Amino acid sequence: MSSYQKEQTDALSMVHQYLTSLFPAERREFESLVADYLLFRKDIDIFLSEHFGKICTQNCYQNNISACCSREGIITFFADVVINVLVSQKNEIEVLLKVLQRPNNNYKCIYLGEQGCLWRVKPIVCEMFLCEPAKKKVFIEKPWAQDKWDELNNRKKMFTWPDRPVLFDVLEKYFINAGYYSSLMYMHNSPGLLRVKKTGIRG
Ligand code: SF4
Numbered sequence: 001m002s003s004y005q006k007e008q009t010d011a012l013s014m015v016h017q018y019l020t021s022l023f024p025a026e027r028r029e030f031e032s033l034v035a036d037y038l039l040f041r042k043d044i045d046i047f048l049s050e051h052f053g054k055i056c057t058q059n060c061y062q063n064n065i066s067a068c069c070s071r072e073g074i075i076t077f078f079a080d081v082v083i084n085v086l087v088s089q090k091n092e093i094e095v096l097l098k099v100l101q102r103p104n105n106n107y108k109c110i111y112l113g114e115q116g117c118l119w120r121v122k123p124i125v126c127e128m129f130l131c132e133p134a135k136k137k138v139f140i141e142k143p144w145a146q147d148k149w150d151e152l153n154n155r156k157k158m159f160t161w162p163d164r165p166v167l168f169d170v171l172e173k174y175f176i177n178a179g180y181y182s183s184l185m186y187m188h189n190s191p192g193l194l195r196v197k198k199t200g201i202r203g
């Protein structure tokens with residue numbers, strides 16, 4: 001198991017174990033914390049399917065390339081893990097933990113299954129990555145889609161960019177206060193993000 005896989009396994013198991021141990025009222029508290037974010041993710045899904053569904057299917061999905069999903073090429077925030085575990089069924093988490101046990105000698109992400117990503121709510125970095133050729137093609141044909149995309153990117157910052165209290169920071173704090181730590185807690189261990197928190201640098 002690579003260090004990437006171990007880091008992912010540790011975070012996933014810890015979050016799964018903790019969330020399973022919560023009383024229903026505590027769990028509901030988590031669910032209400034992430035409700036707006038899930039609505040935001042739904043809006044991105046609608047946008048991507050409307051504007052990029054065709055080009056991504058033609059360029060990557062039909063021929064099984066999935067160029068977005070390269071091996072160990074993505075940053076997973078701790079909050080990504082928490083949100084995904086919250087919305088997933090137990091068997092879906094077990095599938096993730098199982099694939100993480102396998103050696104990955106492939107050039108593709110370990111989470112890429114036959115039907116696409118195995119996460120129910122994939123990491124935000126994956127969700128909002130669009131390759132330059134696809135963006136160029138779509139945004140030249142539909143400039144208004146570029147405006148919508150910029151708006152979605154600004155909305156993303158309201159949840160992820162810690163120049164103000166944001167969900168991704170709050171979720172880390174919640175676990176830290178409960179006595180947990182993960183190397184994926186970038187809001188608390190990335191020098192760049194700590195500087196943003198301290199100085200309020202706009203993203
Ligand atoms: S954004 Fe680009 S690389 Fe990613 S799936 Fe679409 S066409 Fe492929």
Ligand code: SF4
Pocket residue numbers: 068069070074109110111112113116117118119122123126127
């Ligand atoms: S986590 Fe999912 S979407 Fe992200 S790179 Fe891996 S397979 Fe692709």
